[in-house]
Amino acid sequence: MAAGELFAEHGVEGTSVRAIAAKCNANIAAVNYHFGSKENLYLVVIRYVLEQTQCYRAAELMARKQEWEHDPHKCAEAIYRVVEEHIQQFFTGIHPRWHGRIFMRVLLQPTPAIWEIMEELTMPNLESLRTLIQCCRPGMNDAEAELWVDSLMGQLIHYIFAEDFLLIVPGRRKLSDNAYQKDILRHVTRIMIRGLELPMPTFLEEEVPHA
Amino acid sequence: MAAGELFAEHGVEGTSVRAIAAKCNANIAAVNYHFGSKENLYLVVIRYVLEQTQCYRAAELMARKQEWEHDPHKCAEAIYRVVEEHIQQFFTGIHPRWHGRIFMRVLLQPTPAIWEIMEELTMPNLESLRTLIQCCRPGMNDAEAELWVDSLMGQLIHYIFAEDFLLIVPGRRKLSDNAYQKDILRHVTRIMIRGLELPMPTFLEEEVPHA
DNA sequence: GTCTATAGGGTGATAGAC
DNA sequence: GTCTATCACCCTATAGAC
Numbered sequence: 001m002a003a004g005e006l007f008a009e010h011g012v013e014g015t016s017v018r019a020i021a022a023k024c025n026a027n028i029a030a031v032n033y034h035f036g037s038k039e040n041l042y043l044v045v046i047r048y049v050l051e052q053t054q055c056y057r058a059a060e061l062m063a064r065k066q067e068w069e070h071d072p073h074k075c076a077e078a079i080y081r082v083v084e085e086h087i088q089q090f091f092t093g094i095h096p097r098w099h100g101r102i103f104m105r106v107l108l109q110p111t112p113a114i115w116e117i118m119e120e121l122t123m124p125n126l127e128s129l130r131t132l133i134q135c136c137r138p139g140m141n142d143a144e145a146e147l148w149v150d151s152l153m154g155q156l157i158h159y160i161f162a163e164d165f166l167l168i169v170p171g172r173r174k175l176s177d178n179a180y181q182k183d184i185l186r187h188v189t190r191i192m193i194r195g196l197e198l199p200m201p202t203f204l205e206e207e208v209p210h211a
Numbered sequence: 212m213a214a215g216e217l218f219a220e221h222g223v224e225g226t227s228v229r230a231i232a233a234k235c236n237a238n239i240a241a242v243n244y245h246f247g248s249k250e251n252l253y254l255v256v257i258r259y260v261l262e263q264t265q266c267y268r269a270a271e272l273m274a275r276k277q278e279w280e281h282d283p284h285k286c287a288e289a290i291y292r293v294v295e296e297h298i299q300q301f302f303t304g305i306h307p308r309w310h311g312r313i314f315m316r317v318l319l320q321p322t323p324a325i326w327e328i329m330e331e332l333t334m335p336n337l338e339s340l341r342t343l344i345q346c347c348r349p350g351m352n353d354a355e356a357e358l359w360v361d362s363l364m365g366q367l368i369h370y371i372f373a374e375d376f377l378l379i380v381p382g383r384r385k386l387s388d389n390a391y392q393k394d395i396l397r398h399v400t401r402i403m404i405r406g407l408e409l410p411m412p413t414f415l416e417e418e419v420p421h422a
Numbered sequence: 423g424t425c426t427a428t429a430g431g432g433t434g435a436t437a438g439a440c
Numbered sequence: 441g442t443c444t445a446t447c448a449c450c451c452t453a454t455a456g457a458c
Contacts, residue, residue, distance in 0.1 A: 012225075018433080029436075115379050144398075150369055155361070158361055158364060161318060184361075197405075227451065228452065239425095239452085428456105431451080433448100433450070433451080439443085
């Protein structure tokens with residue numbers, strides 16, 4: 001959907017149905033015919049993006065937690081795999097850049113209609129992340145686990161959110177840079193593992209970012 | 212400025228000069244007389260907010276770094292004080308909630324004009340943070356230090372950015388909750404200190420969030 | 423400096439022919 | 441389903457009286 005690209009970059013208010021129609025060589029009236037209204041089209045785009053970028057790995061890991069929850073080394077690996085999935089979903093070329101940016105707009109300004117979609121598509125992942133972290137540190141209460149989820153998501157989201165700003169800073173690498181993605185993955189995972197006082201996997205042992 | 216509140220909540224595109232004028236019982240023409248255009252008013256608001264919420268503590272600490280840089284315990288305390296300042300500036304009631312939200316909009320969608328302001332008012336703080344972290348871990352290169360700054364800022368910004376979303380999650384505390392602010396401060400600081408492998412200050416020793 | 427009035431243009435949505 | 445034409449509205453910005 002070409003609409004998403006415009007919504008992502010200029011917001012709902014900053015995008016006109018006319019611009020959307022022009023971008024995909026369609027008719028203004030046709031857009032309204034298919035989607036009812038601009039507002040509704042926005043919701044359709046959001047649902048599409050959230051479906052595309054859903055993360056399942058935390059839920060998968062929780063489904064077979066008995067295989068790893070008692071081994072701190074495997075807990076650390078679980079963290080790694082979860083961070084890896086999120087970076088794949090948002091940073092790599094799997095999805096166009098505007099997917100992430102739509103997500104950011106949604107987080108910044110959620111309407112009740114938007115929240116229904118998030119409750120269905122986003123919340124389960126956050127819930128899984130929370131319980132996964134609780135598995136890594138048995139006895140951790142919900143409030144503290146939420147802080148850990150916030151820390152993880154915050155670090156990752158920041159790169160999408162502030163991408164345009166960071167790009168203007170001289171000497172910074174682009175988010176599409178493969179080596180940069182790997183550095184972020186390694187860095188964030190290490191912070192989480194060290195913070196949760198889990199054993200550091202050998203493949204994450206000290207190795208400084210290149211540039 | 213009442214304009215900022217509207218810009219913060221609905222974005223530039225979603226805010227009309229009429230609404231601004233109405234909110235402060237002024238005339239539509241008067242607004243344009245004083246600020247030239249809506250776009251310019253937006254820039255004035257941004258500059259005002261960034262000036263108000265500037266953080267100086269990192270720069271202050273760097274100015275007298277010889278007092279602490281060789282003592283890991285004092286390094287850890289420096290980290291704490293920097294995080295504390297940022298939380299004070301953005302979470303507590305010192306500034307109205309819309310200050311933070313304007314900041315988020317600016318990060319999400321920086322124009323060249325906006326960036327000039329950020330270069331002047333925001334970049335110095337990020338630079339100071341980077342060098343401060345490098346002081347804590349001598350020999351750390353710029354790329355890695357940037358990752359650390361990103362992690363710190365990402366964790367903090369996330370709470371402002373996704374505030375509305377997080378509020379809808381059942382059982383979550385409000386960001387204005389004083390105990391919550393303290394939990395976040397303690398949590399983020401601990402992550403940074405543990406991640407940088409500095410000694411944990413006694414006042415941050417284990418203590419679980421309440422709720 | 424502040425107001426009214428208005429210009430000049432863009433907006434979302436729809437009616438009705440094809 | 442797709443198009444043209446059009447409605448009714450809201451927008452920014454300004455000219456000109458006070």
